[in-house]
Amino acid sequence: MGTKRQFRIWRGDESGGDLQDYTVEVNEGEVVLDVIHRLQATDAPDLACRWNCKAGKCGSCSMEINGKPRLSCMTRMSTFEDNETVTVTPLRTFPIIRDLVTDVSFNYEKARETPAFAPPADLAPGEYRMQQVDVERSQEFRKCIECYLCQNVCHVIRDHEENKQAFSGPRFFIRAAELDMHPLDAKTDRKEYAQSEMGLGFCNITKCCTEVCPEHIKITDNGIIPMKERVVDRRYDPLVWLGSKIFRRGQVPQTSVTSEHHSGGAGSAQSGVHSHAGGSHDARSEAQAQKGVNWHRQVPHPTTPPLDANGKLPLTELTFDKAAAPSPFGDDVTFPLPPEHLNFAHPQQDQPKH
Numbered sequence: 001m002g003t004k005r006q007f008r009i010w011r012g013d014e015s016g017g018d019l020q021d022y023t024v025e026v027n028e029g030e031v032v033l034d035v036i037h038r039l040q041a042t043d044a045p046d047l048a049c050r051w052n053c054k055a056g057k058c059g060s061c062s063m064e065i066n067g068k069p070r071l072s073c074m075t076r077m078s079t080f081e082d083n084e085t086v087t088v089t090p091l092r093t094f095p096i097i098r099d100l101v102t103d104v105s106f107n108y109e110k111a112r113e114t115p116a117f118a119p120p121a122d123l124a125p126g127e128y129r130m131q132q133v134d135v136e137r138s139q140e141f142r143k144c145i146e147c148y149l150c151q152n153v154c155h156v157i158r159d160h161e162e163n164k165q166a167f168s169g170p171r172f173f174i175r176a177a178e179l180d181m182h183p184l185d186a187k188t189d190r191k192e193y194a195q196s197e198m199g200l201g202f203c204n205i206t207k208c209c210t211e212v213c214p215e216h217i218k219i220t221d222n223g224i225i226p227m228k229e230r231v232v233d234r235r236y237d238p239l240v241w242l243g244s245k246i247f248r249r250g251q252v253p254q255t256s257v258t259s260e261h262h263s264g265g266a267g268s269a270q271s272g273v274h275s276h277a278g279g280s281h282d283a284r285s286e287a288q289a290q291k292g293v294n295w296h297r298q299v300p301h302p303t304t305p306p307l308d309a310n311g312k313l314p315l316t317e318l319t320f321d322k323a324a325a326p327s328p329f330g331d332d333v334t335f336p337l338p339p340e341h342l343n344f345a346h347p348q349q350d351q352p353k354h
């Protein structure tokens, strides 16, 4: 037999809203998402909430529960006192769509802006080889379920809409760190890119992002701080500084990057391209890396799904003639994506197959 518990849930849309009180039955072993589902089945059939897996793996059910960003499907009701009112509000950093559903497009835009993995030009798909230790190092970051709780809690953008353009956020810092640690990534200026284009310098290592990560990724200790250290090492390394004075701008001594390879030379040493010693401004390495990568591609901007006369998302089951909900990329996107919309094009992809 369940017990009655008090809930306060934010109801409203982009034009405003407030907290509404509900008394709802809670049974042993239930999580907050179960209670929201019960409310939808009883007192609040129009309560909007996003979820998919109910297993802590899809990252959809992010919300703020008693002020803390959490996955509602992983928050047990037993963690609250019996007489405690549970307050549920939407993620604060992103625009409200309705009730507990926010528009997290910001994160998809930042994902699109992050340069993709760029394997060396002289390796064909299927020839990539990595040491197990390198696999394990980046494996931690691959656990990310893109729940965006870290993005939501980061004070740089939480109440500062004006910072969003210049700041990609912790989720994408660990993506940059992961690629920076990747021995086969030919784009050697990940940390410089993170600093100059992703707003790494805005982060003052408060570790709030790490605290809320449901995958327990050490975002700051293992991702952000090592990248910041390498940026500083590179900028204040006296040898690099001296080299930049002696050599022309954009070139560094060949102790950190080699230029033994020649474009397209089979078996040429690509160590300049792979180097993680901080050498990122070797012009030839850069040109080689860019050969297979279309960094400045034009990609179609995501289109929002159509809203009804009230400015609300229509109920897909009632109004769409297709089997599934509309694609967040819009209906005019064909798959597979045309090559000009990909941010990695293998150099050999246009060669005729034998």
Ligand code: SF4
Pocket (backbone or CB within 6 Å): 153, 154, 155, 156, 169, 170, 202, 203, 204, 205, 206, 207, 208, 209, 210, 220, 224
């Ligand atoms: S450590 Fe940096 S990225 Fe993480 S929440 Fe703090 S400021 Fe944001």
Ligand code: SF4
Pocket (backbone or CB within 6 Å): 143, 144, 145, 146, 147, 148, 149, 150, 151, 170, 171, 174, 209, 212, 213, 214, 215, 216, 217, 219
């Ligand atoms: S790093 Fe953690 S908190 Fe951030 S999006 Fe990934 S899983 Fe969520």
Ligand code: FES
Pocket (backbone or CB within 6 Å): 051, 052, 053, 054, 055, 056, 057, 058, 059, 060, 061, 062, 071, 072, 073, 074
């Ligand atoms: S519903 Fe998938 S993580 Fe909560």
